Amino acid sequence: MNPIIDQMNQHFSVRQFKKERIADETLKTIINAGRSASTWMNFQSYSIIVVRNQEKKQKIYDLLGQSSILSADVFLVFVGDFYRAKQITDEKGVAFKPEGVERLLVSSVDAALVAQNTLLAAESMDLGGVIIGMLRTKSEQLSKLLDLPDYTYPLIGISLGVPDEHHEIKPRLPYENVVFDETYQIQPEAFVETFDEVQSRYADGRQATLWSERVANYFSGDATASTLQNLKEKKLM
Amino acid sequence: MNPIIDQMNQHFSVRQFKKERIADETLKTIINAGRSASTWMNFQSYSIIVVRNQEKKQKIYDLLGQSSILSADVFLVFVGDFYRAKQITDEKGVAFKPEGVERLLVSSVDAALVAQNTLLAAESMDLGGVIIGMLRTKSEQLSKLLDLPDYTYPLIGISLGVPDEHHEIKPRLPYENVVFDETYQIQPEAFVETFDEVQSRYADGRQATLWSERVANYFSGDATASTLQNLKEKKLM
Numbered sequence: 001m002n003p004i005i006d007q008m009n010q011h012f013s014v015r016q017f018k019k020e021r022i023a024d025e026t027l028k029t030i031i032n033a034g035r036s037a038s039t040w041m042n043f044q045s046y047s048i049i050v051v052r053n054q055e056k057k058q059k060i061y062d063l064l065g066q067s068s069i070l071s072a073d074v075f076l077v078f079v080g081d082f083y084r085a086k087q088i089t090d091e092k093g094v095a096f097k098p099e100g101v102e103r104l105l106v107s108s109v110d111a112a113l114v115a116q117n118t119l120l121a122a123e124s125m126d127l128g129g130v131i132i133g134m135l136r137t138k139s140e141q142l143s144k145l146l147d148l149p150d151y152t153y154p155l156i157g158i159s160l161g162v163p164d165e166h167h168e169i170k171p172r173l174p175y176e177n178v179v180f181d182e183t184y185q186i187q188p189e190a191f192v193e194t195f196d197e198v199q200s201r202y203a204d205g206r207q208a209t210l211w212s213e214r215v216a217n218y219f220s221g222d223a224t225a226s227t228l229q230n231l232k233e234k235k236l237m
Numbered sequence: 238m239n240p241i242i243d244q245m246n247q248h249f250s251v252r253q254f255k256k257e258r259i260a261d262e263t264l265k266t267i268i269n270a271g272r273s274a275s276t277w278m279n280f281q282s283y284s285i286i287v288v289r290n291q292e293k294k295q296k297i298y299d300l301l302g303q304s305s306i307l308s309a310d311v312f313l314v315f316v317g318d319f320y321r322a323k324q325i326t327d328e329k330g331v332a333f334k335p336e337g338v339e340r341l342l343v344s345s346v347d348a349a350l351v352a353q354n355t356l357l358a359a360e361s362m363d364l365g366g367v368i369i370g371m372l373r374t375k376s377e378q379l380s381k382l383l384d385l386p387d388y389t390y391p392l393i394g395i396s397l398g399v400p401d402e403h404h405e406i407k408p409r410l411p412y413e414n415v416v417f418d419e420t421y422q423i424q425p426e427a428f429v430e431t432f433d434e435v436q437s438r439y440a441d442g443r444q445a446t447l448w449s450e451r452v453a454n455y456f457s458g459d460a461t462a463s464t465l466q467n468l469k470e471k472k473l474m
Binding site: 001002003004005007008009010011013028029030031032033034035036037038039040041042043044046047048049050053056079082083084085086087088089091092094095097098100101102103104105106108109112113116117119120121124125130131133136146147149152156169172173175177178179180182183184186187191192199211212213214215216217219220221223224225227228231237 | 238239240241242244245246247248250265266267268269270271272273274275276277278279280281283284285286287288289290293316319320321322323324325326328329331332333334335337338339340341342343345346349350352353354356357358361362367368370373383384385386389392393406407409410412414415416417418419420421423424426428429436448449450451452453454455456457458459460461462463464465468474
């Protein structure tokens, strides 16, 4: 098609990395490309913490148990950030109202757009990575470790490095189950069994459970309480 | 650098479009490239509504007052979507717990990652667009218009088409104000004045207010209540 769409279509998550260092200049180029993403009213309601210190990566690994963090050259934490907005409203002497789900979506979308661009930019430089939303299960501890001030919260992380593994591309749901013309179309339930089969073929015996079983398990369990607790501590809820 | 990073660095939002139709096949290629983005546990907790009907675009424009929607060939609505998860938990006969901010971040990040990829894929095909978060000010009306069922909500839209305008690239905050090594670093307040000047130079008289004044105005005002109201109606809060 073209190099950009080809790169997107080749995406797979990398969790195991070679012991090679990403040059500082390369990392900056990647992150700056990421930061060219659209942002709500040009407010740029996010920050990025670049973790390279191995002891700190070890501490984050101890919290989350995701081995990619230890193996990665860099662990990037994408933070929803209204602290700069607080500085601005203070300077102007006006009220500051950062709380609630609407504001949360502004900063989370800003941060996620930059994160996606950053990961794709890295992939275009023959690097790889994996997005880690699970870090929100330890929002409070991570906030302390990264000195996150009020009005900021960790949204997602990316383990980044030179890939030491290669996967087939993970199949997505069929287009017609997800993309609808003009109005939402509820899907006949047969999509579940069909996609379970697709996923099982892809997993080729490496996963003991069906995709739908993992979905059901996740949504029947309680979501982590850490996200809300931390948002309250940071005065965002 | 490389074509992908170059494309990112050339990003600017397009709000005015030529009266040219994007071929169906091209649109599908773009959206499928977008859908190759990472997704939480491969759940793909999002859907996309493709609005091409001019009367429907007119109705959305009437709600939001953003002229890009009328001018665009396609208006894409990215929807956070746990309806498929509800179908799966029902089928398995287990509990379904879709409520709360942690779940909201799962679906919103999933949808935003796909949206960023989709816009960049479009730009790589000489199309352009603008991301519209402001659609959440009319979450309930938009949900009705698009027949969104329970457990789904509109997150952002993209007006997409063949560009009929060209801008300079909008400056971002300096790297050192946003990207931090190892821990968060609170910025000296001088960053505000410095960036106001950068933005004013970019705006070149086209904006009557300073960047910081727009930030202060936004954060001192009340956020739209429509987002939360709609999330409650859709049983997500």
